[in-house]
Every structure is written in structure tokens, then in C-alpha cells.
Amino acid sequence: MFILEGIKSLLEFVHSKYEIQSIYYLPQYQSLLPKLGPNIELFEINNAELSKISTLQAPPGVLALLKIPKPSINNHNILRDTFSIALDGVQDPGNLGTIIRTADWFGFKNVICSENTVEVFNPKTVQATMGSLARVNVFYVNLAEFLKEATIPVYAAMLSGQSLFEVKWEKEGILVLGNEGNGISDQVADSVANAITIPRIGGAESLNVSISGAIICAEISRNLNK
Amino acid sequence: MFILEGIKSLLEFVHSKYEIQSIYYLPQYQSLLPKLGPNIELFEINNAELSKISTLQAPPGVLALLKIPKPSINNHNILRDTFSIALDGVQDPGNLGTIIRTADWFGFKNVICSENTVEVFNPKTVQATMGSLARVNVFYVNLAEFLKEATIPVYAAMLSGQSLFEVKWEKEGILVLGNEGNGISDQVADSVANAITIPRIGGAESLNVSISGAIICAEISRNLNK
Numbered sequence: 197m198f199i200l201e202g203i204k205s206l207l208e209f210v211h212s213k214y215e216i217q218s219i220y221y222l223p224q225y226q227s228l229l230p231k232l233g234p235n236i237e238l239f240e241i242n243n244a245e246l247s248k249i250s251t252l253q254a255p256p257g258v259l260a261l262l263k264i265p266k267p268s269i270n271n272h273n274i275l276r277d278t279f280s281i282a283l284d285g286v287q288d289p290g291n292l293g294t295i296i297r298t299a300d301w302f303g304f305k306n307v308i309c310s311e312n313t314v315e316v317f318n319p320k321t322v323q324a325t326m327g328s329l330a331r332v333n334v335f336y337v338n339l340a341e342f343l344k345e346a347t348i349p350v351y352a353a354m355l356s357g358q359s360l361f362e363v364k365w366e367k368e369g370i371l372v373l374g375n376e377g378n379g380i381s382d383q384v385a386d387s388v389a390n391a392i393t394i395p396r397i398g399g400a401e402s403l404n405v406s407i408s409g410a411i412i413c414a415e416i417s418r419n420l421n422k
Numbered sequence: 423m424f425i426l427e428g429i430k431s432l433l434e435f436v437h438s439k440y441e442i443q444s445i446y447y448l449p450q451y452q453s454l455l456p457k458l459g460p461n462i463e464l465f466e467i468n469n470a471e472l473s474k475i476s477t478l479q480a481p482p483g484v485l486a487l488l489k490i491p492k493p494s495i496n497n498h499n500i501l502r503d504t505f506s507i508a509l510d511g512v513q514d515p516g517n518l519g520t521i522i523r524t525a526d527w528f529g530f531k532n533v534i535c536s537e538n539t540v541e542v543f544n545p546k547t548v549q550a551t552m553g554s555l556a557r558v559n560v561f562y563v564n565l566a567e568f569l570k571e572a573t574i575p576v577y578a579a580m581l582s583g584q585s586l587f588e589v590k591w592e593k594e595g596i597l598v599l600g601n602e603g604n605g606i607s608d609q610v611a612d613s614v615a616n617a618i619t620i621p622r623i624g625g626a627e628s629l630n631v632s633i634s635g636a637i638i639c640a641e642i643s644r645n646l647n648k
Contacts, residue, residue: 326628394527397647399529406633
């Protein structure tokens with residue numbers, strides 16, 4: 197199971213591939229709950245009880261338990277005719293959540309994580325997705341092996357490479373983003389055909405991984421939808 | 423005073439406009455300290471002492487106290503011939519720090535905060551800037567009044583407006599980013615001549631403010647430097 201908090205996020209998971217198991221709610225949310233579907237265990241609780249089970253400093257009044265799915269990629273065809281994001285050892289839960297939210301904004305449906313990427317059902321990650329987790333598929337794979345078998349172009353955000361503003365994008369591909377401190381591992385780098393860099397004008401040594409990923413996703417989206 | 427942790431970040435503040443008052447360090451960092459300049463109080467401490475004063479779960483071994491400057495914008499001329507970022511009530515320390523880091527990457531030297539924006543010398547903000555705070559000027563002003571007097575174009579990231587990919591950028595301007603939940607306030611919106619939106623393809627309701635800011639900054643930087 198994983199924890200999801202807030203009625204707004206929870207509504208995103210209704211009619212999704214996720215199964216809501218139970219909901220713990222403050223009395224004032226009762227009228228909203230029938231919308232959420234049948235076969236959900238409901239528990240009315242008070243503020244004191246909620247603050248004991250919540251993972252947040254200011255609990256939003258509704259806490260749900262959802263079943264953790266175990267999706268796997270059976271073949272590479274689901275990655276055709278679109279862009280997907282691959283993460284090589286991203287460690288910060290907030291970064292992973294923000295990347296999923298950004299992918300969802302641009303309509304990218306798949307995020308493929310290396311096995312040493314932070315757990316997606318971590319409450320901080322779930323919270324940072326702001327409900328986008330309901331729409332984006334997140335897979336965990338041996339990323340180096342997975343990319344070796346890729347049949348579409350593999351791009352990666354790196355500190356040196358072709359300028360983002362000069363890339364000739366294909367209409368399908370995988371964008372790899374690396375670990376916060378160490379970037380992309382050597383094994384994964386072997387499968388990267390296109391290293392891309394965001395031109396730096398000022399003094400910062402690097403960009404946050406969710407920031408560089410978003411800047412490149414915007415550029416890919418512009419190209420796919422023009 | 424404000425707290426800065428980590429030798430890498432601290433080195434960015436040497437030869438900056440900031441004054442380092444004192445440094446608390448583990449013995450293994452002693453050889454690096456003479457580089458940091460004269461007139462700094464030095465205190466060798468042990469791990470137990472460091473963990474008491476550190477704001478981080480894994481203290482990086484060097485903690486410094488720096489004097490908080492009180493910069494003010496005396497006239498609008500420092501904003502000419504470049505782009506600046508204005509923040510209208512950004513609340514999350516990590517978002518503010520990430521925005522400063524991103525501004526520094528693109529060479530934008532000024533971040534102008536409304537008075538209700540989170541404190542920049544908050545340890546979480548300082549940490550998230552990854553040293554970029556040493557190079558970016560951060561001002562606190564009455565933002566609505568400030569923008570009324572602006573002599574350069576004012577742009578803002580909004581959920582509706584002109585597509586980012588169709589904007590004809592000027593060579594100078596101010597980009598306004600709003601509060602995480604409520605966006606840009608009515609008083610500030612009155613001074614925004616150009617509302618800009620990042621085209622949405624998928625299902626997410628919004629983007630994180632540091633993400634939308636970065637995507638727009640990249641586009642401005644491309645235009646300024648082409």
C-alpha cells in the first residue's frame with residue numbers, strides 16, 4: 197500500500213489504474229466520498245487521529261491507502277511514437293515527484309527508473325506529483341540493460357554535449373536524466389547516442405535535475421507538437 | 423547572520439559581496455581554511471558538536487556564519503539590458519533556492535521578491551541555491567509598487583496567456599512568477615503587460631513554480647544569446 201493525502205489528489209486517482217483500498221477522513225469531507233467509487237473502506241476520524249497517521253505537517257483532511265501496482269514493460273513498443281523519461285539513480289523524492297508532474301504536463305506517459313532510483317511510493321514523492329502519478333506509468337528496470345535494447349533514439353542531459361537549442365529531435369525517443377551529484381553512470385552512458393547540454397551563461401556549476409529535465413521536455417514538446 | 427554549510431558552497435562566497443564571520447569545521451578541513459580569507463573566526467569542532475549546530479541530516483563538515491546584507495534597489499537602471507526575475511509570494515524555501523540557482527545558470531543577476539516571499543537566508547533556501555546565492559542579488563520590495571514604476575517590459579508565467587513558443591521577447595524585461603497555490607496576486611497582475619503560458623499537452627493541472635520559471639528562463643536565454 198501507499199499513502200496519498202488530500203482530496204484534490206485523490207480525485208485524480210478515481211478511474212485510474214490504481215485501486216483505492218481505504219480512506220480516513222475528517223467529518224467535513226464525508227459528502228465528497230461517494231464520488232470515489234464502491235468497495236472502499238471508509239473511516240471517519242478526528243484531527244488528533246489524523247495528525248498521528250499523516251505524513252504532513254498540515255494534514256489536508258483526507259488520507260487514503262492505495263494498492264501498489266507492479267507494472268513491468270513487456271516490450272519496447274509502448275515507447276514508440278512518443279517520448280519517455282528515464283532516470284538513472286535520482287535520489288531525492290521531491291525531484292522524482294516533480295519530474296512525474298512535469299512529464300504529465302507535457303503528455304509523456306512513461307517514466308523508466310533505474311533500480312537505484314528513489315521509491316516512487318514514498319509519501320514525499322507521491323505528494324510532489326500533485327496527482328500526476330495517477331496518469332504516468334512508472335517502471336523500475338535494470339536501466340543499462342534496458343537501454344541497450346532500445347529501438348528508438350536515446351538522449352541524455354549532460355554538462356557537455358550538443359546545445360539544446362541545436363538538437364534535431366526525432367519524433368520518438370528516451371530522455372535520460374542522471375543522479376543529483378554524479379550525473380549519468382558509465383554503464384548507462386554507453387547507450388546514450390545524443391548528449392545534450394543546456395547552454396550556461398552565468399556562474400552556477402549545474403542545474404537541479406528536475407529543472408534541467410523540464411527545460412529539455414519543454415523543447416521536445418515544442419518539437420513534437422509544432 | 424545566516425548559516426551556510428559545505429566547503430564547496432562556502433568557496434563560492436569567497437571574493438563575493440558577503441562577509442564570512444566565523445567557520446566551525448571538522449579537523450580534516452583545516453588545510454582548506456586559509457584560502458577563505460583573513461579576519462574569519464575559526465573553531466575546530468568534533469562530529470557531536472557539528473551535528474548539534476547543523477541544519478542538515480548529514481552535515482558536510484564545514485558550517486559558516488555569514489553576515490546578512492540588506493541590499494536595496496535605489497533605481498531601476500540596474501535592471502536595464504538584462505532580464506530579472508520577480509517573485510510574488512513564493513512560499514517554499516526549496517523553490518526560492520532553486521529559482522536563484524537557475525537564474526545564476528542563465529546569468530540573470532537579480533531576483534526581486536515581494537515582501538511576503540519566503541526568507542532567502544532560511545538554511546533550506548541557502549542550501550538549495552548550491553552557492554549561487556553568492557552571485558545573484560536578492561531584493562525584497564513592495565512588488566506591486568515596484569512593478570508600477572518599471573521602465574522595461576513585465577512578463578508573467580500564468581495558466582492562460584500567450585504561448586511561450588510564440589512570444590517576441592524584448593532584450594530586457596522582468597519575469598514574474600507567482601505563489602505555489604494562488605499564482606500572481608491581483609495587485610501585481612495589474613502591472614503585467616505580457617501573460618505567458620507553457621503549452622500543456624497532458625493532464626497535470628499546473629507546474630511547480632521553479633519548473634515553469636526555468637522553462638521560461640531557458641527560452642529568454644536562448645533569445646538573448648542568439
